[in-house]
Amino acid sequence: MSVSGYQGKKSIPHITSDRLHIKGGRIVNDDQSFYADVYLEDGLIKQIGENLIVPGGVKTIESHGRMVIPGGIDVNTYLQKPYHGTTTVDDFYQGTKAALAGGTTMIIDHVVPEPNQSLLTVFEKWHEAADNKSCCDYSLHVDITRWHEGVKEELEVLVQDKGINSFQVYMAYKDLYQMTDSQIYEAFTFLKGLGAVVQVHAENGDLIAQEQNKILSMGITGPEGHALSRPEELESEAVFRAITIANQVNCPVYISKVMSKSAADIIAQARKRGAVAFGEPITASLGTDGSHYWSKNWAKAAAFVTSPPLSPDPTTPDHLNALLACGDLQVTGSAHCAYSTAQKAIGKDNFTLIPEGTNGIEERMSIVWDKAVAVGKMDENQFVAVTSTNAAKIFNLYPRKGRIAVGSDADIVIWDPDKTNTISAKMQKSALEYNIFEGMECRGSPLIVISQGKIVSEDGNLHVHQGMGRFIPRKPFPEYVYQRIKTRNRVMALQGVSRGMYDGPVHEIPATPKYTTPAPSAKSSPAKNQPPPIRNLHQSNFSLSGAQIDDNIPRRSGHRIVAPPGGRSNITSLG
Amino acid sequence: MSYQGKKNIPRITSDRLVIKGGKIVNDDQSFYADIYVEDGIIKQIGENLIVPGGVKTINASSYMVIPGGIDVNTNLHMPYMGMTPADDFYNGTKAALAGGTTMIMDHVLPEPGSSLLAAYDQWRELADTKACCDYSLHLDITRWHESLREEIEALIKDKGVNSFLVFMAYKDKYQCTDSQVYEMFSIMRELGAIALVHAENGDIIEEEQKRLLEFGITGPEGHVLSRPEEVETEAVYRAITIAKQANCPIYITKVMSKDAADVIAQARRKGMVIYGEPIAASLGTDGSHYWSKNWAKAAAFVMSPPLSPDSSTPDYLNSLLSCGDLQVTGSAHCTFTTAQKAVGKDNFTLIPEGGNGVEERMSIIWDKSVATGKMDENEFVAVTSTNAAKIFNFYPRKGRVAVGCDADLVIWNPKGTKIISAKSHISVVEYNIFEGMECRGAPVVVISQGKIVLEEGNLHVTEGTGRFIPRKTFSDYVYKRIKARNWMAEVRGVPRGIYDGPVHDVTSTTKAVPSTPSSRGSVCPGKAQMVPVRNLHQSGFTLSGTQMDDHIPRRTAQRIMAPPGGRSNINSLS
Numbered sequence A: 001m002s003v004s005g006y007q008g009k010k011s012i013p014h015i016t017s018d019r020l021h022i023k024g025g026r027i028v029n030d031d032q033s034f035y036a037d038v039y040l041e042d043g044l045i046k047q048i049g050e051n052l053i054v055p056g057g058v059k060t061i062e063s064h065g066r067m068v069i070p071g072g073i074d075v076n077t078y079l080q081k082p083y084h085g086t087t088t089v090d091d092f093y094q095g096t097k098a099a100l101a102g103g104t105t106m107i108i109d110h111v112v113p114e115p116n117q118s119l120l121t122v123f124e125k126w127h128e129a130a131d132n133k134s135c136c137d138y139s140l141h142v143d144i145t146r147w148h149e150g151v152k153e154e155l156e157v158l159v160q161d162k163g164i165n166s167f168q169v170y171m172a173y174k175d176l177y178q179m180t181d182s183q184i185y186e187a188f189t190f191l192k193g194l195g196a197v198v199q200v201h202a203e204n205g206d207l208i209a210q211e212q213n214k215i216l217s218m219g220i221t222g223p224e225g226h227a228l229s230r231p232e233e234l235e236s237e238a239v240f241r242a243i244t245i246a247n248q249v250n251c252p253v254y255i256s257k258v259m260s261k262s263a264a265d266i267i268a269q270a271r272k273r274g275a276v277a278f279g280e281p282i283t284a285s286l287g288t289d290g291s292h293y294w295s296k297n298w299a300k301a302a303a304f305v306t307s308p309p310l311s312p313d314p315t316t317p318d319h320l321n322a323l324l325a326c327g328d329l330q331v332t333g334s335a336h337c338a339y340s341t342a343q344k345a346i347g348k349d350n351f352t353l354i355p356e357g358t359n360g361i362e363e364r365m366s367i368v369w370d371k372a373v374a375v376g377k378m379d380e381n382q383f384v385a386v387t388s389t390n391a392a393k394i395f396n397l398y399p400r401k402g403r404i405a406v407g408s409d410a411d412i413v414i415w416d417p418d419k420t421n422t423i424s425a426k427m428q429k430s431a432l433e434y435n436i437f438e439g440m441e442c443r444g445s446p447l448i449v450i451s452q453g454k455i456v457s458e459d460g461n462l463h464v465h466q467g468m469g470r471f472i473p474r475k476p477f478p479e480y481v482y483q484r485i486k487t488r489n490r491v492m493a494l495q496g497v498s499r500g501m502y503d504g505p506v507h508e509i510p511a512t513p514k515y516t517t518p519a520p521s522a523k524s525s526p527a528k529n530q531p532p533p534i535r536n537l538h539q540s541n542f543s544l545s546g547a548q549i550d551d552n553i554p555r556r557s558g559h560r561i562v563a564p565p566g567g568r569s570n571i572t573s574l575g
Numbered sequence B: 001m002s003y004q005g006k007k008n009i010p011r012i013t014s015d016r017l018v019i020k021g022g023k024i025v026n027d028d029q030s031f032y033a034d035i036y037v038e039d040g041i042i043k044q045i046g047e048n049l050i051v052p053g054g055v056k057t058i059n060a061s062s063y064m065v066i067p068g069g070i071d072v073n074t075n076l077h078m079p080y081m082g083m084t085p086a087d088d089f090y091n092g093t094k095a096a097l098a099g100g101t102t103m104i105m106d107h108v109l110p111e112p113g114s115s116l117l118a119a120y121d122q123w124r125e126l127a128d129t130k131a132c133c134d135y136s137l138h139l140d141i142t143r144w145h146e147s148l149r150e151e152i153e154a155l156i157k158d159k160g161v162n163s164f165l166v167f168m169a170y171k172d173k174y175q176c177t178d179s180q181v182y183e184m185f186s187i188m189r190e191l192g193a194i195a196l197v198h199a200e201n202g203d204i205i206e207e208e209q210k211r212l213l214e215f216g217i218t219g220p221e222g223h224v225l226s227r228p229e230e231v232e233t234e235a236v237y238r239a240i241t242i243a244k245q246a247n248c249p250i251y252i253t254k255v256m257s258k259d260a261a262d263v264i265a266q267a268r269r270k271g272m273v274i275y276g277e278p279i280a281a282s283l284g285t286d287g288s289h290y291w292s293k294n295w296a297k298a299a300a301f302v303m304s305p306p307l308s309p310d311s312s313t314p315d316y317l318n319s320l321l322s323c324g325d326l327q328v329t330g331s332a333h334c335t336f337t338t339a340q341k342a343v344g345k346d347n348f349t350l351i352p353e354g355g356n357g358v359e360e361r362m363s364i365i366w367d368k369s370v371a372t373g374k375m376d377e378n379e380f381v382a383v384t385s386t387n388a389a390k391i392f393n394f395y396p397r398k399g400r401v402a403v404g405c406d407a408d409l410v411i412w413n414p415k416g417t418k419i420i421s422a423k424s425h426i427s428v429v430e431y432n433i434f435e436g437m438e439c440r441g442a443p444v445v446v447i448s449q450g451k452i453v454l455e456e457g458n459l460h461v462t463e464g465t466g467r468f469i470p471r472k473t474f475s476d477y478v479y480k481r482i483k484a485r486n487w488m489a490e491v492r493g494v495p496r497g498i499y500d501g502p503v504h505d506v507t508s509t510t511k512a513v514p515s516t517p518s519s520r521g522s523v524c525p526g527k528a529q530m531v532p533v534r535n536l537h538q539s540g541f542t543l544s545g546t547q548m549d550d551h552i553p554r555r556t557a558q559r560i561m562a563p564p565g566g567r568s569n570i571n572s573l574s
Helices: A092-101 A119-133 A149-161 A181-194 A205-217 A226-227 A230-249 A262-274 A283-287 A290-294 A298-302 A316-324 A341-346 A364-373 A378-394 A481-493 A566-573 B089-098 B118-131 B148-158 B178-191 B203-215 B222-226 B229-248 B260-269 B280-284 B286-291 B293-298 B312-325 B338-344 B360-369 B376-393 B478-489 B519-523 B566-569
Strands: A020-028 A031-042 A044-049 A059-062 A065-070 A072-075 A106-113 A137-144 A166-171 A197-199 A253-258 A279-282 A413-422 A441-453 A454-458 B017-020 B023-025 B030-032 B034-038 B042-044 B056-059 B064-067 B069-074 B101-108 B134-141 B163-167 B194-198 B248-257 B272-277 B410-420 B437-449 B450-457
Touching: A020 A378, A020 A413, A059 B023, A059 B293, A065 A378, A072 A092, A072 A364, A072 A378, A092 A119, A092 A441, A092 A454, A106 A119, A106 A197, A106 A441, A106 B437, A119 A137, A119 A149, A137 A149, A149 A181, A149 B194, A166 A181, A166 B376, A181 A197, A181 A230, A205 A226, A205 B101, A205 B178, A205 B229, A226 A290, A230 A253, A230 A262, A230 B203, A230 B229, A262 A279, A279 A316, A283 A316, A283 A364, A298 A341, A316 A364, A364 A378, A364 A413, A364 A441, A378 A481, A481 B089, B017 B338, B023 B376, B064 B118, B064 B376, B069 B089, B069 B360, B069 B376, B089 B101, B089 B118, B089 B437, B089 B450, B101 B118, B118 B134, B134 B148, B148 B178, B163 B178, B178 B194, B178 B229, B203 B222, B203 B229, B222 B286, B229 B260, B229 B338, B229 B566, B248 B260, B260 B272, B272 B312, B272 B519, B280 B312, B280 B360, B286 B293, B293 B338, B312 B360, B360 B376, B360 B410, B376 B478
Parallel strands: A020 A059, A020 A065, A072 A106, A106 A137, A137 A166, A166 A197, A197 A253, A253 A279, B017 B056, B023 B064, B069 B101, B101 B134, B134 B163, B163 B194, B194 B248, B248 B272
Antiparallel strands: A020 A031, A031 A044, A065 A413, A413 A441, A441 A454, B017 B034, B023 B030, B034 B042, B064 B410, B410 B437, B437 B450
């Protein structure tokens, strides 16, 4: 592993040009599979077909009928997340190396600014670190850790000039990152205007804080306290609320880290009602469960600490894989955020101080294959969809990434569905001492990984060097996400009822001391100030709207309007 | 309509009554028997009763004798911008009796920040002097702070209040944060009170209101547009989540939409102790009227949560009521005159909220549920009185026809029909939201405290005859299960050796301040935040069998599959 520079240990002929010819493979896209050869040049797919005419001397890969799939896209990594002055042990170099080894050729990392920092500054910091270290292509999400007016300008710059189209807001981490519902509403409204993908860390932070206090006061300080203080109801509640708010704003919403059955079910239900919602289970929730929080080995238990936590319900991975297979959940990430045991031990006497995060960047593809495809829940095309294509569509990278087609980037994996390998901390590329999937035997693993048209992994040997990864900018308003939103914007326009002016008697409000606390939102009503507490019956004496002198007298008139208005509730409830 | 009716009914000299030939309907069974009432109490039930001579006899043959209705939700003195509802305790209870309801539970709404006890006293005084039927009081908690705990305890111990309403809506006015709701729920559970919840997401509502007003929508349709039913459903879901964490029973007041009712039904299916209260308005009509061209009519429907524009809502809620997914019915009777409503003629957010229903409730449920075959007569009794009496802990004093119970009785004519109209109703408002509805099922005779208050269409009521009914905490119907779960749901930690591996040095640099999520967790007793120095051998010798290499991860055989104390097991019976 230590010699994993550009030249591997074995005497692989140095690849002089960027030309490759993959022969005899079965190309698997999200829509179909077919047998064809692929010719790569300059990091792009140049030709697909049989009997391709290629220049002489091109390196040829015989794939013997194995599958040729688009390289995986890991939509959720934290390779530089700071915690109390320390950062993750897997940085952009270590992390992307692990990604490539597992068949993932692109990552989207989260930029996590401190709440008081400028988004742009921190974004540049991440950008620089990744440019210097990353071995595979990458893009960045920016987490909005504090909502205030000033943030809007920075968001505009990020979207328009910096190639960022996705931002995460937090419903948890009270007094740190957490936003109120009003702030979320505002953030959703603003981000929708920019055409961004809104990601949500969905957990009810208020309740978590309460539960943490309670559990610490009971004397529970170990990692099991982490799971006990964040029961899955708190996750599903927040998911429900996020979707409700998004529906009000008509904004698409993307739930990152779906960890429990109930949260996944809520996303599925919302989609059935027409909500534009996406759910991202991660390697950990698809591959293992939360029973390990009760391990007697502190280090082992602490390795599983992540938020939302893994569910102690052992049927969770199966359920999430099933929803992934049927399309109710769409993308998979890893939320790879690796802290060493010593770092985790910062919280050895208080579970709330344990830095959060698990591994998964390297294992993701194999775990999805093993848990979903090898057991017959999912077919190979859907496998491609959930590991790369859908991610590329949602985040507007398609068809550059996530598809094997002429003109697409040459990020390709030759996948062997039959090869099994046993996950172990001893064998992994990550710098962690502990692997949460330790001992798991996975069917399906990559034979050859090609990134930017170069072979970067072959038979388990990596040929990478720091800084080969490029930043992939992304444009706002991804079609896959925003087409429906745009149409709904048009058809959902609100309409008031045009009625004659009410000119009956108005109760006089005594100008009593309590005048300061009027109705909920009197303050924002534009121009329409609170009606003065005096009678002015004839302010609008003549109106052309046909108001009658007796309009104020209730009657059973014939104009009962049964059809509700503009259709807001119709649009989103297709049922 | 004073005590002496227009017709010359023989003045009832004593409190003795015999009801003959009626079919007694309780929530569990129906049977034919006579009833003898004396001193406001049911003294005898049976056939061929031996009663003193000269007792007034009521012939109830071909009618049903049911326990008087209990309206669990009225607002007869809700202050709004210096106004109070047009129907006060006198008019409101008169209307209640006319409709077959012999007890109401009114909401005390203190100004945020003012004393709960003072508000309670004010309501007591008003009701004692004006109410014509027995009443009890809920207390609304309009602003939460720790010091209210004492007042709540006093109310529970000395004042006979066992139910408190928590608001999730009315931002910057009554609304509580999730943390506050959690704290209140915890206290309610500890004290054995019932937590009532007004469930709507106030944050979203406020944003929507702003947006609509900016759009130029100022009429009553703005009210329903700014409070779509998802906003109600979301809050119900959240309330349930919080209640589950606090292991507290909850009660959702005013269930107005199908989705909200569904969420309650699902939660019950998962084992939650939760109750839902649809009201006369949501059971009898829908929200299409908000778009009426007649402002006064549209404004009469303004209430929160609003009526759903979905016209299938009443049917659906009646179905859930019939099958037990919803348990009690109220009216949320809170009437403002058109002139009062017109305070918000240029801005829907200022329209005082509330509709009528105290008088119509019983007939509407009979018509929509029983007459259509959704519900039987026993379930009718359950949802109009018995369940309420059980939940709020005055069963079997109320809500049952049995020896020893209060003589609050209604002789019900299932075949009688009545057209609801503002012209004939008792309430003083000009508008009735059920205008023109023809209801099957109506009370023929209403008996409150053993006295006939309605007979042949004439009311004989006196201001101030209503008594306050105190209620005790820990109602069995609600708390039996909670107590058992309290005991079961204890959380336990894992006893493990002390971790003595290497610990990363936390640079005690600048960012020490905004530490972890819950540095608020300083409540943690004795365990202060980790000192950022290595002290590997603080606990050099332990007897717990820790080993030098405990920190080295291994595949040990001690993978513990069974999760702990069963918290998540208890509440998911599935």
